[in-house]
Amino acid sequence: MLVAISTNENNLDSQVDLRFGRAKGFIIYNTDDNSSEYIDNIQNLEAAQGAGIQAAQNIVNANVEAVITGHCGPKAFRVLSTSGVKIYTIGEGKISEIIEKFKKGELQEATAADVEGHWV
Secondary structure: OEEEEEEOOOOOOOEEOOOOOOOOEEEEEEOOOOEEEEEEOHHHHOOOOOHHHHHHHHHHHOOOOEEEEOOOOHHHHHHHHHOOOEEEEOOOOEHHHHHHHHHOOOOOOOOOOOOOOOOO
16 A cells, blocks of 8 residues: 655655645655655645645555645645545654554544645
């Protein structure tokens, strides 16, 4: 399974970025073989609007099945959920530790957006 985790850095020791649409990038982690890759989100960092929608579409295009992030707004939530991507919102944490919690089934799937649009 491919899981995208919002982050400010390109390594598993970095912290989860609490923002989804304006995160610096995403670590795409493969739970089947424990490999990972990084995709940047630079185009959305300074976007006046639509950052969440575009970031969500990039995640969908990467064939990700789940997203782990701090917060997810309504438009990004709609794009992800209608594409079959599960969303998990969490507090702060190191990415490697969050991945282990995900693998153990310790994260709760979000049922709705938890912030308004344009949350920075």
